[in-house]
Amino acid sequence: MGLVKETTSGIYNLLLGLWVTFKHLFRKPVTLQYPDERWEMPERSRGTIVLLSDPETGELNCTACMLCAKACPVAAITIERKKDPETKKNYPTLFTLDTTVCCYCGLCEQACNFDAIKLTGKYEFSVSDKSELLYEMDFLQEIGRDVKYVKKKKAAKKAKKAAPKKDTGEKSAEKPAAKTAEEKKEDSNEEDKAKDKTSGEPKEKGPEDKTE
Amino acid sequence: MLELRPIFDAIGEFLNSILPEFWVTIVSAFGTGAIILGVASVFVLFFVWWERKVSAHMQQRYGPMRTGWHGWLQTIADGVKLLQKEDLIPRDADKLVYLFAPVVCFVAAFLAYVTIPFGEGLIVQDLNIGILYIIAITTFTVVSLLMAGWASHNKWSLLGGMRSAAQIISYEVPLSLSLIGVIMIAETLSMVSIVVQQEGWFWNWYVFRQPLGFIVYYIAATAEANRTPFDIPEAEQELVAGYNVEYSGMKWAMFFFAEYINMLTISAIAVTLFFGGWHAPAPFLDFIPSWIWFVGKCLLSVFVLMWFRWTYPRVRVDQLMAFAWKFMLPLAFVNIILTGFGIYLF
Ligand code: SF4
Ligand code: SF4
Numbered sequence A: 001m002g003l004v005k006e007t008t009s010g011i012y013n014l015l016l017g018l019w020v021t022f023k024h025l026f027r028k029p030v031t032l033q034y035p036d037e038r039w040e041m042p043e044r045s046r047g048t049i050v051l052l053s054d055p056e057t058g059e060l061n062c063t064a065c066m067l068c069a070k071a072c073p074v075a076a077i078t079i080e081r082k083k084d085p086e087t088k089k090n091y092p093t094l095f096t097l098d099t100t101v102c103c104y105c106g107l108c109e110q111a112c113n114f115d116a117i118k119l120t121g122k123y124e125f126s127v128s129d130k131s132e133l134l135y136e137m138d139f140l141q142e143i144g145r146d147v148k149y150v151k152k153k154k155a156a157k158k159a160k161k162a163a164p165k166k167d168t169g170e171k172s173a174e175k176p177a178a179k180t181a182e183e184k185k186e187d188s189n190e191e192d193k194a195k196d197k198t199s200g201e202p203k204e205k206g207p208e209d210k211t212e
Numbered sequence B: 001m002l003e004l005r006p007i008f009d010a011i012g013e014f015l016n017s018i019l020p021e022f023w024v025t026i027v028s029a030f031g032t033g034a035i036i037l038g039v040a041s042v043f044v045l046f047f048v049w050w051e052r053k054v055s056a057h058m059q060q061r062y063g064p065m066r067t068g069w070h071g072w073l074q075t076i077a078d079g080v081k082l083l084q085k086e087d088l089i090p091r092d093a094d095k096l097v098y099l100f101a102p103v104v105c106f107v108a109a110f111l112a113y114v115t116i117p118f119g120e121g122l123i124v125q126d127l128n129i130g131i132l133y134i135i136a137i138t139t140f141t142v143v144s145l146l147m148a149g150w151a152s153h154n155k156w157s158l159l160g161g162m163r164s165a166a167q168i169i170s171y172e173v174p175l176s177l178s179l180i181g182v183i184m185i186a187e188t189l190s191m192v193s194i195v196v197q198q199e200g201w202f203w204n205w206y207v208f209r210q211p212l213g214f215i216v217y218y219i220a221a222t223a224e225a226n227r228t229p230f231d232i233p234e235a236e237q238e239l240v241a242g243y244n245v246e247y248s249g250m251k252w253a254m255f256f257f258a259e260y261i262n263m264l265t266i267s268a269i270a271v272t273l274f275f276g277g278w279h280a281p282a283p284f285l286d287f288i289p290s291w292i293w294f295v296g297k298c299l300l301s302v303f304v305l306m307w308f309r310w311t312y313p314r315v316r317v318d319q320l321m322a323f324a325w326k327f328m329l330p331l332a333f334v335n336i337i338l339t340g341f342g343i344y345l346f
Helices: A002-025 A067-071 A107-111 A137-143 A152-165 A167-174 A181-197 A207-211 B005-018 B021-058 B074-084 B095-115 B130-138 B140-151 B155-186 B191-197 B211-224 B249-274 B290-309 B317-345
Strands: A049-051 A077-083 A090-098 A117-119
Touching: A002 B021, A002 B290, A049 A137, A067 A077, A067 A107, A090 A137, A107 A117, B005 B021, B021 B074, B021 B095, B021 B249, B021 B290, B074 B249, B095 B130, B095 B140, B095 B249, B130 B140, B130 B155, B130 B191, B130 B249, B140 B155, B140 B249, B155 B191, B155 B211, B155 B249, B155 B317, B191 B249, B211 B249, B211 B317, B249 B290
Parallel strands: none
Antiparallel strands: A049 A117, A077 A090
């Protein structure tokens, strides 16, 4: 009896296997034909770093404040600056990014208050010589020309206006009720920091501000 | 009608009118040889590409895509690459045997086509012992594999060669016995007569009178062609590549070629003996030329073999042997006995 049962179940399973592979034969392959097709990179993906320019004047947004260089955990950024005698504004004379050490943590982008540096969805920057991985200011500006961005200050102002109106309702809807105390603490810490940067910002602001 | 027989007849008549008889024999022998070699090569090129496509799509990949439309030139590109490769001979190899192994393999794979009817009248030589001849000649492959394994002076090759010898000899027994049922019904060994007897509707095909025989034949033939799930002679994960580890360039390509030719051979035999050869499944479909039917059935069978390969895992050596001797062999005997009863009763 056992033999018959084993044989029938064996045959059944063999046929089942054939059926499975046959079905798969007609499915659409999951392969992405890479050089011909590319993934759509997400908005906030952390790929190659670019320097952003003002879309109107075409000048770099960077004020050479050095915050990004200080924030960088691996000291990938080197900046030298000069002061314009007329406008009394700083501008960078040298801005290099050493992508061989950069770990794409995004801290530089968070530190910058002037929408000047951003991690983008761009990739494909392989080179045949390692020295080419030291990006100069002009190159960083060039690859950042087509990057669209939302100005931080404007966004913050908008949020500030919007926040008091639909304050409580939005907050309870967007913040999950089951948030741990730790997370809440973190949130408030970040908010404090943000408050320091842009003074006079109300403490209860929408969670969307944290993304900046 | 697009039958090919009249074309060959015309060529034969033309040759007879301009050449003495001796030369006609020579020319037609070399001519048919060249035609079969050419046709089979085209099929092999196609099969290699097809197998890669089938395997890829079964795993939801694309397979070759870069060379030509959906990579159809891939096999040709591979062939060109293999031609350029350095031809290595291991220092301690048995040179003569080493050099002859791929040739033997290649020739053995092709000799079977002498008695396979590709269409109505499209047969090189209708031997009256056709089946016997094919069984004998296809087993020749084992000699070449053993030669390759032995001469390479490499433990993986030798293991692969020994395994293939053990496997092919074991499976030769049920394979031959499974064909006896067909021979008993047909009462002939000639391939053409067997096909002629399966004329008419598809239920005249011998697969419906010999289902057990067909199953045993197909499984044994899969093992004979060293294909998964019975590919232990070249089990990549255990033996690197088995008997052909040390081969490179065109010598390796010849083994590869022979493997795919064998796939076509076992399909052609299955079609001839069990699926009505060149006959259409229904009489009113006869307007399609016979060779198209034959090729179509062969392609279907080759697809099934590929399907097996990309579905089933490899069996172990002991399972393989146990399966051959303890299961397939008794089944083949049962088939012969049942056929005998059938013939006696009807
Ligand atoms: S992403 Fe991180 S590591 Fe790279 S430059 Fe910015 S701060 Fe430095
Ligand atoms: S990129 Fe931003 S943070 Fe870095 S120096 Fe320029 S303005 Fe300052």
